[in-house]
Amino acid sequence: MSVAALSLYRPVWESRGQRVAGPDEDVLTLAVAAARPLAEQHPVARVVLLTSAPDVLEGFGTGVVARALGLGDAAPVELRIGGADAALGVLLEAAAGTLVVGVDLAPGSAAAGAALMADGGGILLSEAGSVHGSLPMRVRHAGAQLAAVYGDGRVERELATAPLVERLRGEGTTYVVGASPSEAKRLGAAPLPVPTRGPAGVFFALAALGSGDAAEGAARLVALDAASGRAADVSTTSVEVLRDERPGVPVAERPSITQPVEIPFSMPAYARAFEAKIGLIAATCECGATSFPPRQLCLECGETERTTPTPLARTGEVYTYVKVHVPIPGIAGPYGLAIVSVDDTTVRVLAQVADVGAREARIGERGQLVLRRVAVREGVPDYGYAFRSDVDAVEERKSA
């Protein structure tokens, strides 16, 4: 099996050098952020989404993922639970055309990676052993906020990680994910720029190995989770790596919900809007006019119900923008609202602005429409598109 292309995403918010998800980001949106750039360029037969701690267990939006990626019903989306070792396992076992996505949501390690699998070319992966042990150093029960931690890192190293790495080590250079960089170094592994110990870390490791950072030739990648490990021999072939990692912005500037409130929710209204809203699909009339949100009555010719669904570009320019400073219960603020003229059409979209605090929007500015969790209404996550400016506010502030 081989990895034909990789895509990496990290939220913009930073705390002590680590990344933290935004208030409108969750496992699903992080997965789409990493997977979408690959799905735009390659045919995808199947999606396997792996995370160590899903934030939604029942009613996870696999259908939202499929539509946000522009996939039909023929491409199933599967949610799995597992750590870095499981992520490497999925990569080793996935069929060509599978889009494998690893997501970490935990504060301090929020990141997502995606890999498009192929039958050859790119980074070649081959099975190099696995160990299934159990050393419950950290146990978090479903629904519990905090994990029970056995607070003795030396015990973990002596009883779990060191023996594991010893058994899975290769002839040449060995790289470890699933342990901190300092821990990996202590275990005799070569350093890798991996921002998380969870499943997303495997994708960052492969990206590093596939971008010329690694030593020439074959490498051994060992992925750990507690006392289990999986190993693969990896060719350090150069591979396409798409990166969406902007300079971090202090988490203190991240919008937050000051006052929680139940926002009423209508399931029929959600259902009616769903296909167009999540797929970003407009209605094109026989006369050529396009509308979004889709309309029955054409804006141009006045005829009704002569429309066909038309996917919109995910890029555009700000027609108008305002920042909402006043705190609104139930919405993380300050937030921004923009009306965006979508590329290649006359359509405009009303959207929240993503990552307000890190980047503003200005009239005339270009950017992308990215999937975000717009609201949680009566417990139901409500997804939609937010505008994310191409202008990086941090870079802009530096140069100003």
Next chain:
Amino acid sequence: MRDVAVVGAGMVPFGERFDQGMKELLPVTLANALASVDKGMERSEIQAAWFGQLQTSDGHPAGVLADSCGLLDIPVTRIENQCATGNDAVRNATLAIASGAIDVALVIGADKTRETPSVSTFWDWMGLARDRGWDYPLGLIAPANFALHVARYMHEYDVRPEHLAMVAVKNHHNAVTNPIAHLRMEVTVEQVLAAPRVVGPFGVLDCTPQSDGAAALLLASAEVADRYTDHPVWVRGVGLGLDRVMHAHKADMTTFPATTKAAKAAYSMAGIGPSDIDVAEVHDCFSGVELMDYEDLGFCERGDAKKLIESGATKIGGSLPVNPSGGLKAKGHPPGATGVAQCVELFEQLRGEACNQLDSPRWGLAHNIGGPTAVSAVTILEAPRG
């Protein structure tokens, strides 16, 4: 169609009226309107009533009006058309009298925006005017609804925040001497610009307060008007205009097409044009909206509103005073009452009885724009003859 006259007008002070519910506000307002009728009018002479109320408080609006005001034996219709509610109620009553169906009608508007905590007000109001599946969860609150327009308008016509502030300064100044105004204090351009930010170009002092209040008009056909007064004010034009409800579907956000349509209908019915207007009460829920109103109502060319406000023409004493009452900005804005209260102000101005009396105006115009900037109502009144 028959001519329709305003023969009486009354209201209660706008503000936070925690001590009075609908059932208390309405009869007092009606009594004030009846008391203003020069030759007197009995409650029993009212043949039909139109009640403008945006949000229900104290229950079923038409029933509460009929019950609390002793109008159980006449038809009462509740009008709800977002912020255009008041002037739309005037329009409906006018057409009923003009048709010959009735001779005397009550138009009353009231709202109590302070009945629920302000934290829930945002969602309550969005629930009234936003698509549940699309715009509602985005948090398109009322100020953002207008600010998206004003931000683009400022961008295209190089309008500065100072121009917006001039509107607030003018309308606050007018409210100081209006005893029924909610915010009776002067503000300066510097204070408006330095005030805490709300949404986009609007700070706190660019925004209308949340007011409770009520206002009423007594309308009569020309045939019976002289029973009530020798100085009737004439309803010469009424117009209602609509526009797309979703901002994404609006082609040009630097104008409110609902306003231009409502104004065109009202001017055409009155047989006059914008240059004939001597006094206007326009929708200034947010300072910048008044500037856009100048253009949509035809008081100046597109893009010239900033010159109009700079020139001082819309101040009291200028060539076209706008919002001599203080406007929504300072007089206050209980939505159902707002349009009716504008007509109360014009009734007094055109009869020479206003608190901020202008120099004998002949034509007055009242205007509202509301909801998702999708509905506007305009009423044109003419001063008593001779």
